[in-house]
Amino acid sequence: MKPSGDSRRRPRLVQVKIRRARAADKAPILEISKKIWGGHDYLPSVWDDWLADKNARFIVATVNGRTVGCAHAGLQTNYVAWLEGVRVHEQYRGLGLAGKLNHALVEWARRKGARVARLSTGSSNRASREHLEKIGFPVMQTFQRLESARGLRVKPAGVTTSRGSAKSLWNWLRTRPNFAENHAMYSDGWTWYPLTLQTLRRRISQRQVFTIIRDKQPKACCIFLDEDKVLTMGFPAGERGDVVKLARMLRFLMHRRKREKVRVLLPSRSPMVRALIRSGFEKTVKILVYEKFLG
16 A cells, blocks of 8 residues: 555555544644635634544544644434544545544444434535445435525515424424425535424524414424524525525624625425525535435
8 A cells, every 4th residue: 555646755555543622633634624615614713622522523633743634523422423524635545534534433433322423515525425335425415505695684574583493393394395305304515413392492592494374373493593794594494485585584684783694505406496596596515415324
């Protein structure tokens, strides 16, 4: 086994080790991170939190003692693990380091009692997609991200912040086709979380659920997040016209709170995608969510 690149500068025989991340690994990993997404990688903003979190797993890959890769996993529920943050130095690709990192995280999740492991990647990331297929991660769903940077000055009628019974809304929600299409998940943009009654209660308490009620019955709802100057609709349910109205509500909120944009995550084959495009949104990226059963 030998690293890619100019082998004259490094020994042909390499020793690969996967271990828990340490404070001293920060500098070499952030150096790798500088070239991710044009220097806008999120990893620098989460490094300290990941390193301090004793309930998650943050690991690095070393080659002959040099830190050249990392990955992270956390338990979203007792049975769902989310894998993320795989980074490998470009000069050390081809050694199977991403596979070793993912394997180590999957084994950690299995030991913790998780029944499934999930992760996501952009549809344009061919190397990642081929790698995930190779290590046995099937695609669960493909999501389309849509964005709008145009706010609205007029508040759409009929949309309210949910303050009623979470159980009542939950009973309606879980019978909607949208619930099954989203595989009982909602998103913050790149990460997908299990959508449960407890989650819904928490989001309602944080005023992050909009609803449309007619004849005292829910007709549509959405979960949204307000982070990093971006409003994200991570889960909508209801008929197309009502979901468009919910998206318009977020555009109104964007104008009022002076946010930069609104983004919506939808299953890529949803008829709502076309409806939102007609209402002023634009397609950006497609994101593939993978799920592996751990047995």
